[in-house]
Amino acid sequence: MRPGRRRVPGRRAADRRRRAARGCQAGRRSARGAEERLAGGQEGHPEERPAVLERAKALAAxxxxxxxxxRAADAALREAHLKLPNVVADEVPPGGEDDAVTLRTAGEVPTYDFPVRDHIEIGEALGAIDMERGAKVSGARFYFLTGPGALLEFxxxxxxxxxxxAAGFTPVIAPALVKPEAMEGTGFLGEHDEEVYKIERDDLYLVGTSEVALAGMHAKEVLDLSAGPRRYAGWSSCFRREAGSYGKDTRGIIRVHWFDKVEMFSFCRPEETEAEHLRLLAWEEEFLQALELPYRVVDIAxxxxxTSATRKYDIEAWFPTQGTYRELTSTSDCTTFQARRLNIRYRDEDGKPQTAATLxxxxxxxxxTIACLLEVHQRADGAVHVPKVLRPWLGGVEELTPG
Structure with a gap:
């Protein structure tokens, strides 16, 4: 086990308990069968049958x-298995949250000759963000995007x-509510269940990422991967309880309970995951470059x-008011971890089913991303520069202006 990876106690004990229960059950079932044959007159003397019948009833109980x-032992063993994380790649740096390794930086960190304002101050002046009414309607960490804020989202x-x-992904509008099997299969229950919203009445979960629905879409299927990876770009609303984040990022829309997201998801052969992982990372970098945002790529410890990743890269963009880089996107190689749980397979060259891999x-x-755009591209007069790639969807405007 790599340094920093959480150990899961109780798996061996649960397995011993399950084996003992199975052995006990088999022995008692065999004894009960013998007693029932006696009681039915197949063996023994008629005068023995009442006593034998009583013994059979006791054995049945x-x-x-x-x-x-x-059943309880099987459930305990399954729960222990579900807590086991994926195997960490050898190249992953050891340690915890503070031990990520910076691989590269890109773009020039901007300097300003005026006092910088945070994205909420800018967004309120633009009529783009309304935190006060978001809190009034839904509580803390909710918001309205209005006017130019809504247009920026679209x-x-x-x-x-x-x-x-354009890169070959199939677009998907994914459901934001999923069954427990999808959450378990992707590794978002157990260690992560404090982060998840559950609809108790319907036994459904609100997803924190469309990754869950996209992975579950092909559960119990055999995919044709002969032409290469199968790629989806899923859009969905995402919901996170942000348990344990009390006091962190309480201002603004950096850490919220609900947001929308476009997620890339790939099914491929296990031997293709390393190359596919780097492709996903490259597409993320190209997107941030198009938005003219400075960033760095970090290798997560x-x-x-x-639970599910064997390796993960984060891209952290520069936030001027915080004077540091903050996570904007990430990409994870989950190898066969999720596909094995969800029973997603493909056929090899001999036509035999094999477990697929997911990323x-x-x-x-x-x-x-809106928060970062407003801060990085702010101007002294309160206007915000609009990157060229966004202008076609914003009526061609080159900047957003207050009032």
């Missing part, structure tokens, strides 16, 4: 108890989808990978 014990979504389609990458987390 014991078998039922053993079956319940086996522009970013269309830019992301159009670029993904083992202890911060989460995901955020092309655009829209709320956080």
């Amino acid at each position: 014991e078998v039922k108890e053993a079956e319940e014990e086996q 522009a970013l979504a269309q830019l992301a989808i159009s670029r993904a389609v 083992a202890g911060d990978l989460g 995901n990458g955020t092309l655009c987390a829209i709320a956080r």
